[in-house]
Amino acid sequence: MPAATISAAPSGTKSRKKKGRRARLLVIVLVLALVAGVGYGTYWGVSTVRASLPQTTGEIKLPGLSGNVDVQRDNYGVPQIYADTDDDLFRAQGFVQAQDRFWEMDVRRHMTSGRLSEMFGSGQVKTDSFLRTLGWRRVAQKEYDTKLSAKTKEYLQAYAAGVNEYLKGKDGKQISVEYAALGLTNDYTPEKWTPVDSVAWLKAMAWDLRGNMQDEIDRSLMTSRLDTQQIDDLYPAYPYSRNKPIVQQGGIDPVTGKFDPSANPAGSVDGTNTAGDAVQGMQSQLSSLSDTLDEIPALLGPSGSGIGSNSWVVSGKYTTTGEPLLANDPHLAPQLPSLWYQMGLHCRTVSSKCGYDVAGYTFSGMPGVIIGHNQDVAWGFTNLGADVTDLYLEKVSSTGYLYDGQEKPFTTRDETIKVAGGRSRQITVRETNNGPLVSDRDTELAKVGQKAPVASAAPDRGNGYAVALKWTALQPGNSMDAVFELDKAKDWTTFRAAAKDFEVPSQNLIYADTKGHIGYQAPGTIPIRAKGFDGTMPAPGWDSKYAWKGSIAFDKLPYEYDPKSGYIVTANQAVIDAKKYPYLLTEDWGYGARSRRITDLIESKIKDGGKISTEDMQKMQLDNSSEIAKLLTPLLLKLNVKDPDVRQAQKLLEGWDYTQEPDSAAAAYFNSVWRNILKLAFGNKLPKELRAEGDCLNVPPADSSSGPADEQKKLVRECGQRSADSAQPDGGDRWYEVVRNLLNKPDSDWWKTPQTRLDAATHNRDELFGRAMKDARWELTAKLGKDMDTWNWGRLHQLTLKNQTLGTDGPGVLKWMLNRGPWNLGGGEAAVDATGWNAAGGYGVVWVPSMRMVVNLKDLDKSQWINLTGASGHAYSAHYTDQTDMWANGDLLTWSFSKSAVDHGTVDHLVLKP
Structure with a gap:
């Protein structure tokens, strides 16, 4: 986050x-x-x-x-x-x-x-x-x-x-x-x-x-x-x-x-x-x-x-x-x-x-x-x-919680929150022998257990559950x-x-x-x-x-x-x-x-x-060497790419040494391919509670020779700024291991995706990789321009230093006073030079x-x-x-x-x- x-x-x-x-x-x-x-x-x-x-x-x-x-x-x-x-x-x-x-x-x-x-x-x-x-x-x-x-x-x-x-x-x-x-x-x-x-x-x-x-x-x-x-x-x-x-x-x-x-x-x-x-x-x-x-x-x-x-x-x-x-x-x-x-x-x-x-x-x-x-x-x-x-998970009533078949009273305390320019707020903190009830701080969590039943291993839900x-x-x-x-x-x-x-x-x-x-x-x-x-x-x-x-x-x-x-x-x-x-x-x-x-x-x-x-x-x-690039690039280069624009992007990976320098076009393209692989293979298959809103990765090809339409640019810009829940594939080394273990299962269900209005369904690993390469080509066209000679990793992978208070949510001019940047950086996720980025939310340095x-x-x-x-x-x-x-x-x-x-x-x- x-x-x-x-x-x-x-x-x-x-x-x-x-x-x-x-x-x-x-x-x-x-x-x-x-x-x-x-x-x-x-x-x-x-x-x-x-x-x-x-x-x-x-x-x-x-x-x-x-x-x-x-x-x-x-x-x-x-x-x-x-x-x-x-x-x-x-x-x-x-x-x-x-x-x-x-x-x-x-x-x-x-x-x-x-x-x-x-x-x-x-x-x-x-x-x-x-x-x-x-x-x-x-x-x-x-x-x-x-x-x-x-x-x-x-x-x-x-x-x-x-x-x-x-x-x-x-x-x-x-x-x-x-x-x-x-x-x-x-x-x-x-x-x-x-x-x-x-x-x-x-x-x-x-x-x-x-x-x-x-x-x-x-x-x-x-x-x-x-x-x-x-x-x-x-x-x-x-x-x-x-x-x-x-x-x-x-x-x-x-x-x-x-x-x-x-x-x-x-x-x-x-x-x-x-x-x-x-x-x-x-x-x-x-x-x-x-x-x-x-x-x-x-x-x-x-x-x-x-x-x-x-x-x-x-x-x-x-x-x-x-x-x-x-x-x-x-x-x-x-x-x-x-x-x-x-x-x-x-x-x-x-x-x-x-x-x-x-x-x-x-x-x-x-x-x-x-x-x-x-x-x-x-x-x-x-x-x-x-x-x-x-x-x-705690079985609770209005006065206490269940423990080994007996109800025990909460430990409680009252807290007063003073508010600048407003009225003070009062809260009551309740604790069990397992610690404070963090669910009390959310109106939805206060209803734990009431909306959906739990498994038979749980006791009768009564007034609900707390966390x-x-x-x-x-x-x-x-x-x-x-x-x-x-x-x-x-x-x-x-x-x-x-x-x-x-x-x-x-x-x-x-x-x-x-x-x-x-x-x-x-x-x-x-x-x-x-x-x-x-x-x-x-x-x-x-x-x-x-x-x-x-x-x-x-x-x-x-x-x-x-x-x-x-x-x-x-x-x-x-x-x-x-x-x-x-x-x-x-x-x-x-x-x-x-x-x-x-x-x-x-x-x-x-x-x-x-x-x-x-x-x-x-x-x-x-x-700044990328381990996942070493693993996947040889497979990406073996794919028979027919689309000349995507083939042009694929050529960027030929002879690449897997380093992620700020001026590397290959690093920019590979990381976009990696991000799209994760989205296609895993992101849309996770529960809705763990998926970011919208489709931030599947950017359609431009309708004109001048590049993506304004609407596409707007979509890409919004998607790059949108944060995502942590279970969305973040691209870190856990996901390296996930993908590594699935590479020798080319027909795994994880590689299968449904047909969309823009793309045919994928049935195996290579088809999904091919679609990710196409999506990455058009995503970077939208973000960096049609001319691949201008592409580089640093333009995507930027660091902006923000004052953590008034420089984040203050007036624009105050942000201008307090914040600095951006800097175009090399490195990347799970590299030794770990300028980390979250594949669910964009390429910016987090x-x-x-x-x-x-x-x-x-x-x-x-x-x-x-x-x-x-x-x-x-x-x-x-x-x-x-x-x-x-x-x-x-x-x-x-x-x-x-x-x-x-x-x-x-x-x-x-x-x-x-």
Whole structure:
């Protein structure tokens, strides 16, 4: 799904609408003033922009400091902070991040607490209601009150104090131009930052990385139209023999009961049955839940298992430096500003009172560094994809829910949602022992079980059914402790100790240190399900046999340390072969297209004694080869194409090397063929709840020699902009595996399509492929023009960076002020250079390598990094998007770490004084 869309203006009465129109007129004045550069900065717009830009040189008093703190910024505005105590370090971090990105921080905390309506009006009430039902903020408060260490609380308090010192005495327009625009439509005023605001952001991370919840819903909806075998066709088994899991050796030691990389496997998971029978007949209700989930802001990227990332580490025996090299590029939603914030946190002297010397990527609003390196170790993250959620169907009455034959009372609480420019709304949140009733937040879901009967396995429906969410992140944990522990880790032992506290979201952690060791750890709170329940379908909440049985102990989770292979690759593939591991991690892995390609690139480089350099790691990150193109192109070229226009397009594939460069016409045509194959073979055969409206792919040929008619152009334009439900074929590597398994079944029913007014029926694979080639030819004619010499992948595959609030739903001129782009990109879905696009919705870029880094453990100052946008969240700062062109070109910047290197690169020097 696209990134969060947050409405800027309240809706409701005519007076508020008039006020919104007046606001837009004033914004136009602002824009004109900016463009014209009108006199003295006295115009409101110009003075607002200038007032919000941070002071980065000279001196500023920051009460609460025990000594001076230096903030040194390079020519990209990336800050490196130097202090003498931990408290001073994190207090300064809060101040500096607020200088650059407080608007972003403020919006995030309102999202995590379900308070967007206070900023943006009634259009966000539904989103707020759902987020209040989940209760992220309440869980974060419990974590802060009962779970986090005293030291972590001190750091969070210092960070909050720094943020609040920045805010002190400032009105909205002195903080950012967005506040100035928002102030034209309501009287919102930023409030003080709190430590819990920082902790709550981890819940947003966990939500977007939660695993297979959408797959649970989709499988259930498929049962209305597809049989078991057909659903299995669309969710094939993981190809362990071809795409190797991360951990290829070891298992649970039968003596110690712990995971041991050298142990013999202890056995496979018991049972693979699902709870599918219990959800028959509930398609409309689950479809409604799917729609509700789609409306929740996805601040990290397309939600659940769709999110991918790459990381790998190579031992010194295979590198030109003789020490490890570590690479990481998380794939997340394109945002402006980027989700990541680059920063260095340095104690002038590392000691008991000041223990940090770390640099890397963090989130605005959160102290510490999330991904990066310190003076001893480096680490990276990818999404493990563990199944940490289950949907439970609950048999409910007006007062309670059924559990093992007895009615139990709901746990309830009332929530008040304040609305800018409107009346407050009241909701009641109901919870069962399986979690909050997410179905209460949708009028259709409130009638669960009333419209359609369920299977005989369910009890008498009575007043209906509800849907509860069980999720590990709704239990307080210690993940915030883990951030600070990672930042101070000295070796493998202390690194694993930190990973143990990283409970949610569950991530693949890779590791390297300056002593030459490499490693991998799978952390996280991952539930143990009852025998026979694999979490792939919603479960009957009224039956205790489907309840979770605790979680997998940390010492039983897979890890590797200095493996014989000399390298470790994680790219969302399976962690370990399910036949060799007794606990279920998930049934919904990524299918390993990227991990296999990275492995092949490493092995081809080290073959016959070759060595890998930092530059080689960078080139691997930019590899844009298409696995599905390698598989299908030879078959497409064998087809006897009679239509001369389609034959002309087919010739583009002759001699193509399967790379997806921005200027490649072959990549443009193949990806259109692939998209049309998916639509024809699968899209129209899915239940209506999972199909996008309209026929966005079958574009008829032009009626005139000048190209498609206006109506056709309109159709193509609308279809390219239309989003689609997640179960529509998105073109990712699951669909690679689906199609691969069907290629040797040329007469499968999946290849058969009915006759239309424009096309004959297809009866087999080759006929369907031929029709897809024709449809692709005319689709690209409509989109790119009749002259194929002008076709290229980048014109289809564009990235536009949008400010995630007013730049998405604000007035057009405000979007013009805040947004940037487009950029024509190479890469593609499930390529290592994963500029992802959703085949159901169009070719536009919907997720990206949100940053790239390569850490050189031999000489940390020779490490390299890049961010998607820039350090600043201020639209008219020089550092708003000053890294984007380089990012798009695949370039990396020098990542200075030592004091001498930082001093050499310093452009702006600010001293924060007590």
